[in-house]
Amino acid sequence: MKKLNLQSSEYLYTYSRDFEEYSLCALEQRVLFGEESDNIIKSSKNINPSRSPFIKGRLSILFTGESVQAIAEQVHQMELSDQTFKILYIKINDLSHEQKIEFAEQRMIENEIGWNIIGKAKMKNPDILFGIVPFKGHWYFGTYLESESVWLHHLKKPQEYSTALSTRLARAVVNIAVPDTAGVLVIDPCCGIGTVLVEALSMGIQIVGSDRNPLAVKGARENIAFFNYEGTVKVKDIADEEGYYDVAIIDLPYNLSAKATQEEQFTIIRHARKIADRVVILTIEDIDEMILSADFTIVDRCVANKGKKALFSRQVIVCE
Structure with a gap:
């Protein structure tokens, strides 16, 4: 087993905005990241998600795979020692309406990943919040920091x-x-x-x-x-x-x-x-x-x- 290394060089930022905020949000995205997107941006820039009124959270990418099973096989290498954790399926993603994953399957995905992590799961106030999200045909897993609406x-x-x-x-x-x-x-x-x-x-x-x-x-x-x-x-x-x-x-x-x-x-x-x-x-x-x-x-x-x-x-x- 290996100790968990929370350092990341790539991040996924999830977004939410109202229709009338599209232009403003897009300009902020262009300035911060050099690109714009409806709901998710991948970047090497490490930005506190609470800076933006539109960013919902930041996933610090630890593992990438073509399937949930591929992610599960990778997280099995981690050992959290005494730290507690929770797995969160990130609902903001680029899946089409036809590809949308319903609630029951979301919980199954969280459970499949969680069972393969050596550590203690805790649903409320865990030491580490992990996120898993599909994006551009791949699955991404990492620590997830939710934005605070300062x-x-x-x-x-x-x-x-x-x-x-x-x-x-x-x-x-x-x-x-x-x-x-x-x-x-x-x-x-x-x-x-x-x-x-x-x-x-x-x-x-x-x-x-x-x-x-x-x-x-x-x-x-x-x-x-x-x-x-x-x-x-x-x-x-x-x-x-x-x-x-x-x-x-x-x-x-x-x-x-x-x-x-x-x-x-x-x-x-x-x-x-x-x-x-x-x-x-x-x-x-x-x-x-x-x-x-x-x-x-x-x-x-x-x-x-x-x-x-x-x-x-x-x-x-x-x-x-």
Whole structure:
């Protein structure tokens, strides 16, 4: 027998999204993984599944086979010592409706794998959660990490605007803006009440916020403190920003009740060009001409609706 080695160099990410989120999710996938898929992505990139509002879980691949039996023969080599385990058939997969595996057979698959692992099975709170899933004609087995919907915890803020980004959208936008978080310095220079700041800080991203509206800054600081995060938020117009950042995230117009004029929008975009290498802009209007005039290149984009019954849609535009 051999000791269990949980190290993996390949991963499967399972996805779930609503129809109106297709465009936003696809852009996040392209930025994080360089490809898009309806429900499952295989990648060598190791990303915490809780980063994304769309990822349901991550399978760290240990064994691959052409059948469940082939997987069972391989897991028989493992010894878990005193660790308990559970086997989970992952229902998110690429099987067609005709190929769908029903509940009873799912339990049989779990049992067949479980009986071949030398260790103690435990249905509730096991030490190790294993997953098994069919994908592209093969079966994959490994440790499975379920996503935690961190953004859900941020829904109830002490300060809120009706026109502010949803926490779900803000989290996806942060991933689009900052796919690799290590050592990246980010600014949200039109931060409003700090929805983007809260999501970024929860991921451990170095981000600072600013806004020319003192009341908005006060609300952003209160929201950040409410969730026990630490972040800097200043009362400052983007025109007065003197630092330089790897990424800027800008929501335009950032207050629908006091909508920025086209001249003000262009001023913000022009100053963003001066303070950041990469900028992700959210807008409810067509501002491509402004972006190009500010010497940006549009490298990707999507459409994001505000909720299932959206009264308006935002464009998310990635500029470099």
